[in-house]
Amino acid sequence: MKKTHVAVLMGGVSSEHEVSLKSGAMVSGNIDRAKYDVTQVVITQEGHWKFPGEDLLDIYHALPRLRELKVDCVFIALHGPFGEDGRLQGMFDALGMPYTGSGCAASALAMDKIHSKAVARQAGVRVADQFLLTRQEWDANRAAILARVEKEFDYPCLIKSPCQGSSIGMAIPKDVEHFKKSLLEVFMYGDLVMIEKFINGTEVTCAVLDVEPGDPPRALPVTEICPVDSEFFDYHAKYTPGACNEITPARISPEVTKKVQAVAERVHHVIGCSGFSRSDFILDGDDPVWIEVNTIPGMTETSLYPQAAAAAGIAFPQMLSLFIEEALARK
Known part of the structure; x- marks a missing residue:
């Protein structure tokens, strides 16, 4: 054959x-x-x-x-x-x-953190508070921007470039001087950034499998993310063997697990993803706060999606076959 x-x-x-x-x-x-x-x-x-x-x-x-x-x-x-x-x-x-993987529109939307957050929020998903800042606004009125950050979020807060992945173009400044330095570094990736409220909680991620025509997307086991020597799940923690402990299933209650899985499935649907996706969260107590969805999650030896699939009894070669057959069926 x-x-x-x-x-x-x-x-x-x-x-x-x-x-x-x-x-x-x-x-x-x-x-x-x-x-x-x-x-x-x-x-x-x-x-x-x-x-x-x-x-x-x-x-x-x-x-x-x-x-x-x-x-x-x-x-x-x-x-x-x-x-x-x-x-x-x-x-x-x-x-x-x-x-x-996902089609043109869903891929573009998911990559844009600003607009994907707006769609998720409209769908009833909790996301972190934020405001947008341009390089022109920063250069024109730095004192007002710093006052707004302190009033609305205080420190630490998050600075994100809206269309990067793997935690590239992201910083968590602890004070005003760190904020000013970090902001200039993130502006290197573009003249628009997101300033977000920092939520101190457990970081988890949830893979979604969507390969059966007519069947709804299915959330896989939730993974808990515990960086070893990084303050958050940054590029080093994501791709350096031993730099992060990933625990599947996550050490959270069955009730919180169901909440995370339901939101991951919901986001996969409202963004319009196909085949597979992975949503990242911060837990604010027992309440999942959605961060972003990845339409092409990593497939390296340290990547989270294959780990979740393995925990669900899906071996790596079988998972890849499911992705390929779904793509061919969608032709």
């Missing part, structure tokens, strides 16, 4: 290039070769596409190459802008080429 040809797309031009390479390598190494032929495709940080044993191609020549290789499905293992934000998804939609 003819095998399905899957191209695993990894790397990319975003600041998460290295993480994406690790995700792509794990995916490629664990796809069931009895069912699938696999071609690894690396996108360089300059935006060129590298097929095995071939010269670099620009995107205009790379897309016809996918057709020439008779690729049946693209497994998108890209993280961050120009991979997770709907642009590639829309391109593959236009080409009629199946791909794993």
Whole structure:
């Protein structure tokens, strides 16, 4: 029987290039070769596409190459802008080429923390209070901004770049001087930032599996996140082996577990996700506060989604097959 040809797309031009390479390598190494032929495709940080044993191609020549290789499905293992934000998804939609994960609109919405929070809030999901700040506003009236931060949130608070992933472009300043320094660092990722209220609580994450046509999305076991030497679940804690203890199932009550799972399923639905997603939370007592949804969660050896799937009895190769078959069924 003819095998399905899957191209695993990894790397990319975003600041998460290295993480994406690790995700792509794990995916490629664990796809069931009895069912699938696999071609690894690396996108360089300059935006060129590298097929095995071939010269670099620009995107205009790379897309016809996918057709020439008779690729049946693209497994998108890209993280961050120009991979997770709907642009590639829309391109593959236009080409009629199946791909794993959420579609163009949901990917774009989920990547934008400002607008995804607005949609979640409208759906009755609790999110942290925030206000938006531009570089122009900061330069024009710093004293007023600092007074507003102290009045509305005090310290610590959070500063976030709205369209980055893997906790890149994020800081938790402890005082006013730290705030000013951190703000300039986050502005390096763009001229608009989110200033959020800091909630001191347990961080948990909940994966959602959505692979059966006609069936509702299903939340997997909740994972508790305990960074070892970082103050929050930052890039180091996420991708350095041993830098974070991840406990599945989380050490929370069955009632709180059900709350977290229900919100994760709700967000997956209202954002419009497909196939799979992972929502992150802070627990304010027994009340989950939703942080964000990841439409292409990490697939590295330290990643949370595969851990949740394993806790639900789904082995890594089986999980990847579910993603691929869902993409093909959605064609």
